[in-house]
Amino acid sequence: MDRLRQDLPHSARMYDYYLGGNTNYAVDRDAAEQVILSFPAVRTAARVNRAFVHRSARLLARDHGIRQFLDIGTGIPTAPNLHEVVQREAPDARVTYVDNDPIVLVYADSLLRSSPEGATCYVEADATDPVHLLDVVRRDGCLDLTRPVGLSLNALLHFVPDDRDAYGVVKTLVGALASGSYLTISHCTPDFAPEEWAAIEDVYTKGGTPLQVRSRSEVTEFFTGLELLDPGVEVAHRWNPEPASGPSLITDADASLYAGVARKR
Numbered sequence: 469m470d471r472l473r474q475d476l477p478h479s480a481r482m483y484d485y486y487l488g489g490n491t492n493y494a495v496d497r498d499a500a501e502q503v504i505l506s507f508p509a510v511r512t513a514a515r516v517n518r519a520f521v522h523r524s525a526r527l528l529a530r531d532h533g534i535r536q537f538l539d540i541g542t543g544i545p546t547a548p549n550l551h552e553v554v555q556r557e558a559p560d561a562r563v564t565y566v567d568n569d570p571i572v573l574v575y576a577d578s579l580l581r582s583s584p585e586g587a588t589c590y591v592e593a594d595a596t597d598p599v600h601l602l603d604v605v606r607r608d609g610c611l612d613l614t615r616p617v618g619l620s621l622n623a624l625l626h627f628v629p630d631d632r633d634a635y636g637v638v639k640t641l642v643g644a645l646a647s648g649s650y651l652t653i654s655h656c657t658p659d660f661a662p663e664e665w666a667a668i669e670d671v672y673t674k675g676g677t678p679l680q681v682r683s684r685s686e687v688t689e690f691f692t693g694l695e696l697l698d699p700g701v702e703v704a705h706r707w708n709p710e711p712a713s714g715p716s717l718i719t720d721a722d723a724s725l726y727a728g729v730a731r732k733r
């Protein structure tokens with residue numbers, strides 16, 4: 469249980485707290501409450517992110533024929549999980565989940581309840597060592613990386629600062645994928661509430677998790693060389709909203725999250 473580091477706040481457990489989950493400790497709740505104090509909309513932002521995770525994965529399975537998904541920075545299971553969303557569209561879809569936080573593995577059983585026709589797998593690996601991560605995914609054998617894959621890096625890359633080579637990480641991961649694969653990213657931004665996000669970066673970084681939020685152009689740069697689907701990099705709640713969802717009362721500052729999906733030629 470040592471590896472769970474209950475003495476330090478952790479991003480996965482803080483995110484779980486924003487979403488109303490129970491998989492968090494006092495140290496996570498204290499740090500999360502500091503963030504909420506600076507930016508009360510953080511819970512809305514977390515929900516906007518989950519909705520984008522679902523919409524984008526559904527779109528790839530339903531409209532783009534994607535049957536393999538590599539989800540890095542999975543987080544603590546939150547229903548519906550990505551495999552549940554895509555296997556509803558395509559029961560034979562296969563999903564490999566990856567996270568570097570041992571607590572995700574503790575709860576991985578709910579990530580591994582696949583449809584009988586498909587498959588789900590979980591591997592522990594760190595995105596900042598993408599060569600090793602890809603090796604572990606290949607050895608795990610759940611996905612065939614010679615065929616198209618939907619790679620999702622949702623709410624992950626703001627935990628990979630420039631000094632950990634965030635752009636190099638994405639380039640290596642995308643470079644390993646077959647033509648016809650897709651890259652999905654959601655990423656927190658300071659563009660609409662800079663002071664609040666400076667305070668949030670401080671809370672995370674002081675808690676031992678360096679956080680680097682990025683502007684629209686910095687997020688767009690992750691998609692270099694890929695074909696962005698419409699509407700490009702957009703504030704997440706305005707990225708292909710579902711018609712039934714009606715007019716949104718959420719502001720761009722509430723969401724503070726950019727999102728995009730792009731195809732590898």
Ligand SMILES: C[S@@+](CC[C@H](N)C(=O)[O-])C[C@H]1O[C@@H](n2cnc3c(N)ncnc32)[C@H](O)[C@@H]1O
Pocket residue numbers: 479480483517518521540541542543544566567568569572593594595596621622623624627628
């Ligand atoms: C905010 S959660 C996002 C969960 C989910 N992707 C979503 O969008 O709802 C970020 C996750 O990324 C994981 N993470 C952070 N840095 C990572 C790294 N270097 N390698 C792998 N996972 C990482 C954290 O442990 C956490 O579970």
